[in-house]
Amino acid sequence: MEEKKVKEFVKKRYGEMAEQGASCCSSCDTTSSLAELGKKIGYTDEDLQNVPEASNMGLGCGNPVAFAALKEGDTVLDLGSGGGIDVFLAAKRVGPTGKAIGVDMTEAMVTKAKATAEKYGYDNVEFRLGEIENLPLEDNSVDIIISNCVVNLALDKEKVFREAFRVLKPGGRIMISDLVTEGDLPKDVKQSFDAWAGCIAGALEKQKYIDTIRKAGFKRVKIVSEAAYDIDVQDDLKGKIISVKVEGQKKLSLPDRHP
Numbered sequence: 001m002e003e004k005k006v007k008e009f010v011k012k013r014y015g016e017m018a019e020q021g022a023s024c025c026s027s028c029d030t031t032s033s034l035a036e037l038g039k040k041i042g043y044t045d046e047d048l049q050n051v052p053e054a055s056n057m058g059l060g061c062g063n064p065v066a067f068a069a070l071k072e073g074d075t076v077l078d079l080g081s082g083g084g085i086d087v088f089l090a091a092k093r094v095g096p097t098g099k100a101i102g103v104d105m106t107e108a109m110v111t112k113a114k115a116t117a118e119k120y121g122y123d124n125v126e127f128r129l130g131e132i133e134n135l136p137l138e139d140n141s142v143d144i145i146i147s148n149c150v151v152n153l154a155l156d157k158e159k160v161f162r163e164a165f166r167v168l169k170p171g172g173r174i175m176i177s178d179l180v181t182e183g184d185l186p187k188d189v190k191q192s193f194d195a196w197a198g199c200i201a202g203a204l205e206k207q208k209y210i211d212t213i214r215k216a217g218f219k220r221v222k223i224v225s226e227a228a229y230d231i232d233v234q235d236d237l238k239g240k241i242i243s244v245k246v247e248g249q250k251k252l253s254l255p256d257r258h259p
Contacts, residue, residue, distance in 0.1 A: 003155045006196050010153055011106050013197040017057060018083070018108035034058040038085075040231060041243070042066060042177075047089060052116045055085040061149035061199065061229055061243040062177030065089040068146055073097040077142040077167065079132045079160070079176075080104055080150025084113035084125070090146065091125045101142070102127045103135060133159045137167040145174045152179050152202040157209075161216035168250040174218065176246045179229055180206040183240060198232065206242060218248030 038048050038056050042063030048056060059082050070076060070093035078087050081102025091100040104110050104127070113127045130136035132147075133156055145164050154160045164174055181203050195201035204212065206223075213221045229243040 006155060006193065006202075007105075009193045010197050014082070014106045015108040017059075018106060018112045037231070043085075050092060051085050051088040052120050054116050055083045055088050055113070057083040057085070059083070059149065060085075060177065061179050061231075062225075062245055063089075064146040064148055064175045064177040064245060065093065067177075067224055067245050067247070068093075068144055068173075068175040070094055070098075070144060074143040075141070076100045077135075077137065077145045078102045079135075079145060079147035079164065080153070081113060081127060082106075082109050082148075082150075084116055084127065086146055086148050087113070087125050087127070088117075088122065091122055094124065096124055098124060100125045101137070103130045103132060103137075105129070105131045133163060135163045135167050139166055140169045141167050143169055143172050145172070146176070147174075148177045149179060149199050151176060152199050152204070153196065155202065157204065158212050158216055161213050161218065165217045165250055170250055171252045172250045174213075174246070174248045175224075176213075178209070178244060178246070179203045180209045180242050180244050181240055182206065182242060185237070185240070189237070200233065200237065200241065203241065206244065209244075210246065213246065213248050217250070219251050221246065221248040 034056055035048055037058045041060055065086050072095040074094045076090040081087050081104045084102055087100045087102040110127050110129045117125050128136050151157055151160050179199050189195045190201050192201055210221055223244050223246050225245040227243050229241045230238045233241050
């Protein structure tokens with residue numbers, strides 16, 4: 001499919017979600033169901049109580065912050081930050097000496113997240129408008145990169161991971177929550193704009209996903225958690241869509257050797 005058309009459709013769909021306060025799950029249109037959906041994909045009651053309610057939009061396929069081993073003082077980047085739930089969770093973990101940055105290509109999402117941060121007085125968060133294939137950050141500037149069911153929305157996933165590699169400090173890590181497949185998806189699904197926006201059509205086969213991360217330069221790439229993902233998935237795809245959490249590391253640079 002043409003990248004520009006897919007990106008425009010996805011941006012429009014997520015812009016509508018931000019403005020209407022809706023989720024990509026058609027059955028998740030109340031506050032209580034959003035909370036229940038959050039728990040199904042890995043957030044605890046404590047997590048949901050410790051972030052602004054507006055930041056939980058029922059989006060995502062996991063809780064990367066729970067696996068990221070964040071510590072005080074870290075600078076964290078969230079790829080495709082949406083309403084900001086993972087940024088706000090990360091901000092609490094890294095503390096006032098750390099920083100949590102969210103990047104999203106949808107202006108309405110960035111506007112919503114910024115308003116939430118200002119309303120609740122978050123001083124160690126920042127939200128930037130930008131594409132994950134072309135991150136608005138300097139080289140070697142963040143300690144850890146997280147993402148929650150967003151990389152699958154990009155057609156050029158290798159470019160996404162090369163950008164992640166670029167902005168990570170040597171020794172930095174990624175902890176990505178995403179959807180992958182067991183085998184190939186049907187052609188009609190891959191060509192469906194709705195399936196793209198629903199995080200299904202762009203999902204790679206599991207091993208190809210891992211290989212793409214390695215090709216971008218990451219070492220020690222491995223899946224640390226996986227489970228079948230059946231939330232809002234059509235019947236003929238149930239059991240074929242897998243939610244994974246993948247980590248990888250940007251190798252430390254070796255010191256120059258002098259004779």
